[in-house]
Amino acid sequence: MTTIIEAKAIERTYMQGEVPVHALRGVDLQISSGEFTVLSGPSGSGKTTLLNIVGCIDESTAGSIHVTGRDVTRLTRSQGAEFRLDHIGFVFQAYNLLPVLTAYENAEFVLMLKGVAAGERKKIVEPLLERVGLKDMMHRRPHQLSGGQQQRVAVVRAIASKPSIVLADEPTANLDSETSTGLLDIMAELNNEFGITFLFSSHDEIVLERARRIVRLDSGHVVEDAA
């Protein structure tokens, strides 16, 4: 399998006032295409920061990172946006659906940004919504859906454009265990079926049980990498 994410000596330092906070301290990480990997560790260990840097929505202070073979260490904001649109899908802890759009409109949003025609979008999105059990609810707005349903819409939005990588930041943190299990089953199926690489940040046992690889972080260091 080809390497899809390659991070070398990644450091990230934030300034809190005048105090530097080292979120990542020289992280090396290689992820191959099609992996179902979880970044684990306690709060403040640097999981989300690493995920954000991989997703090009944050920048490292030092080190280099290649995603899908491209050096994304220092992209401009516009290049970053374009790269994300083409290669990355996001699933967030707080679902982050657009409240004024329906489930269907949220799910097709990335395709719309990519300029896919409405008819084509429908052909892609409707089967995916049916697959995650939301066909009958696709015209509902986010506030009319439960947390689990909203997160399933977010998953469809993330994979609808067939990105190379889906980054999921604590996707089950706001869900009960049954809903979490159902959601992870769906994500695992999509991983198997479409070969999309999934990279999670989570310390949820349900997520860890399904991971094929767990990378543990602590205080900004990789302390364990177990397949």
Add this chain to the structure above:
Amino acid sequence: MPRAAGGNALIHGKGYWEAQTNEKVLEGAARSSTRCRNARRQSGRPPAVILEGLLSTSASSAAIRIYGVDPKVETEFGNTARYLVRGDFFNNEDAPLVLGAKTAKTLNVDLGDRVVLTVTDAHGEMQRALFYVSGVLQAGAASVDDGPAYTTLAAAQKAAGMNGITQIGVLSDEASQDAIKAAVLALNAPNTEVLTWQEAMPDLVGFIKLDAAFGDLYGIIVFIVVVFAVMNTFLMIVMERIRELGLLAALGLKPRQIALLLIYESFLMAVVAIAIGFGLGYLGHFTLKTVGIDMADLYGTDVQMGGVTMVDTVVRSKINITRWVNATLSVLALVMLGAVYPAFKASRMNPSQSMRFFQ
């Protein structure tokens, strides 16, 4: 304003406007009047005799200004007859006199009563003439109730031993008044002066200019407030939507697209706001145009502007298309300008930090 002055262009005997005495008679009035009509710019004002004199009865006396006018034309011009509470304007008497209610009370006269007018005639001699009260005016304002009296042109000329008249006031559009003045001056009539209403009433012109300057200043202040309000509103919109904008950026919307999105939104909001403003503004204008505001009712007395007592105290709204268009374009431009900084700020946000906002 021209009505308050007596017309857009005022034609007098030389020196009348400054001295305002009965001796200053306009010569060649017929030729001047014809020249105005030939210019096809005259919308009407009767030749008038204006006399300053003293009205007396057995009970009392009162200083008075009397207009000797053609009642038919005067009604069209000044519409003084609308203030008639008794009598008419005029009856068939040889020497009818319509006077204000307060003056009538001072003189202790009513319809049909006799009053004596004492005036200096065109030759400087004292003359007396008998008039009969034919009408009483009352408006609740001193400019009418205690204002000038009216009689026929012939009766006034007879009383003052005058063959000519005192003044021709020409009511026209503002753009034509200089041409009217030039046309009358071209007659080279001796002892004739022609004044535009602005020349006749410099204090009023000064007041109008001052009022316009304050209006412009007020407009500038309002516009500055609008800019800050718009900027503040859009900054608040950006702040409230910071997570949403961060999400859009994370999903792949470019900074330029985010900025354009906010600018487009602000344009739509401005267009809707302008449409609503137009509607409400037109409604207000229509009401003020139809009903008007009677300043005399508001002040309970005369309305004076720049030292001039207003003849028509009802203020009505008038649309100035140029101002409306300029104001619309200015507001649109200011709104767009006010939206640029928040849009720029939104486009520079870091998606990961934006999405943590309020999280």
